[in-house]
Amino acid sequence: MFAKTSIRSFSTTAPKAVKVSTVGTPGTGVSSLKVIVKNAGSKTSAPGLAHLLASSSFLNTNARSGLRLKRESELLGGEYKATVTRDSLVLEAKFLKEALPYFVDAIGDVVAGTAFRPHEFSELALPYAKHETALKSTSDFKALEALHAITFRTGLGKPLYYDGSKSYTSEDVAKYAKSVFLEGNIEVIGTDVVEADLNKFVAESALSKLPAGETPVAKQSSVVGQDARIRQAGPTSAAIGVPVSDVATFSVLAAYVKASLPTSATASVSAEVATYNGASLFYVLISSASGAETGALVTETAKLIKEAKDLSKFKALATYNELANGSTVDVSAAKASVSVPKFNLAVAGDVDTVPYADEL
């Protein structure tokens, strides 16, 4: 019996430490801390719920009120914010370096003990989420959202922000938070901090006392050859995209497209590979006040990506673009040619001026 107990206790209390890493050099005046809650982004939650969780963060917790957190942060010289991505919920703080223990503790508190009070939900979290959705709803963003929706349908295709199509209560948010604030989901990244200190503070904080486990993620499926068209006033944005697995080659293709499209003072062009956990999306986003210009550039882009050869000379640019975007893709293994015969196309704005995907 004794032996049985000891085996059992050994297997359940084995410390599965939260993943902690640091970047930068400690010693500069300002440090920052990022706690990434993996699999807590828009792709795993009910539509919009992850966004509501982000806007419910850093409010009242069981240990301290939102007011106290804000006032103490101001005095210590710190700022914090919560953002939602498709993959994760990101809790960030930037502060004068001696405030590290305070912010590790504060973020641990948010993860382990947010109170999710009903009045905060209706007075702060929900109105703020709606406000943010409205603020971000540019034609560029809408085209990109539509591109994700037609490419991935579910999972990564879910809306990034809360769009009001479903109603939730503070209890829904609390329940969702409980299901994702698990030890296996948490990743802590410190910038310009002493690694040993960070490890120590994380070990002492509530971040290390979370329930074990990890949110399961469904395998992502994708489709190509789809169209999405949103007719609306304002500038016309078009997003051409295709799900990819060879990130290196498509990063170089993105560089090739950016360098090869004619420069225009009135249009903006971005091309990149958005890498998510489980899938990647190569896209070119074109926007102009003139729908005709967007249409012309879309046609041009389709021609470029249908048969792209001699890509190796754009590797230097691809390397720079990836670094500037904060990604660490190694493009040295990229192929020299690539062909994208079929792709998805999402347009927001004056849709009549942009061809359909199968017309390109």
Add this chain to the structure above:
Amino acid sequence: MLSRRFFSSSRSVAKSVVTKLPNGLTVASKPGAQSTSSIGLYLNSGSRSEDPFNSGVSTLVGNVVTASKTAREAYALSGVEVGSSNAKEVTGLAVTSFAKGNSKEAFKAIKALVSGLESSVSDASFVKQKAQEASAFAEAFENQHKSMVIEHMISTAFQGTSLALPTYGKADTLATLESSDLKAFLGKQFVASNLAVVAVGDVDHEELVKFATELPVSAGAKPAVEPYHFLGSDARLRDDTLPTAHVAISAKGPAVSSPEYYAGLVASQINGFYQHSGLYSQFSGSQLAQFFNENPMCDEFDHFSLGFSDVSLWGAYLETEHIEYLDEVVHFTLKNWNRFSSGTFTETELEQGKAALKLKLLASDSTPAVEAEKLASRSFLHGFEESEGEIIKSVDEVSHKSVVQWAQKYLYDQDIAVSGTGQIEALFDYNRLRNDMSMMRW
């Protein structure tokens, strides 16, 4: 609250190095934290070195350089992005950003751009096209309400002097600029003593000095700039088709290099930035923010201290959709400023302001190119860049008393520059606003 002792212990600071070459050219570099680096060629003249007839020429020169064939080739084939930047007193003429380890290509690109400068600005049709684009940009700038009212506030404050000219130039003037304007501007400004080669990131200083020595730049005396003249005044661009009212108000402050400058910076952080729609705004400790939370009539305020080499403007930008309360918004903001002069702000507010200022000044910038521009302007201004330790020391030295002294000298009963756009019917006339800068009772 945070003790000095905490900061003064030795630390490995990313210190900048500044070298002055015999021909007068400034070379500055510092290591950066980002994964990309930047090398730029900066001119110690911007819109302030222009006149009403060539307004925007410094912007146009940068645009012509960045759009040149050399720049586009460097981008496509070497991964060196060439950009430009514009300010009142500094212009980033050719600012490269590149992946770490690619500095050789960046050197090559800058060298080619400088050698080709003459021919790029001589291409009449190319210059004409860029002038039209820059003019369209300057026109569009007038629709970015916040930056636009602040720009007009600067213009009215320094009216009649070159400091009043808009940073990106006047749309009307820009459209008329030609090759000869660019050549005349460069002929006067593009001299070694007025230039700096600045690097942030993975670039060896010795190598940078060697590169700068070899640049084909003619020697010459640094051109003088027109002295500033501050005039209390207002500029109103009322537009009732806009949903909100935007107002910027400021008083004349000390020069950036003045020892009193930091007191103003702390004061601006005591009130800081407030956005009514912000998620955590209602918890903000700023007294003015609390006032506007209780009396929701202001959507945004943003306190600033805009520094120039010999003068600064200290004030705030205010925005509200409650246009009928605009008079109250302005009144209570100015009354709040009075607290600095009367010394009725608390020690806690002071500490919070100092902490916020440290966070703002010490945080690394988004890109190395932005950091390079800061390094360039500080190298021009002081001949060096303050280290982090020096910044912290300067902020720590600001006391309740020094803020009061600063406010009594630069804020209390001083003239103001006002500008507004949108539905500003409720913005009082100049004299009523000016009266709020002093108090009937202390």
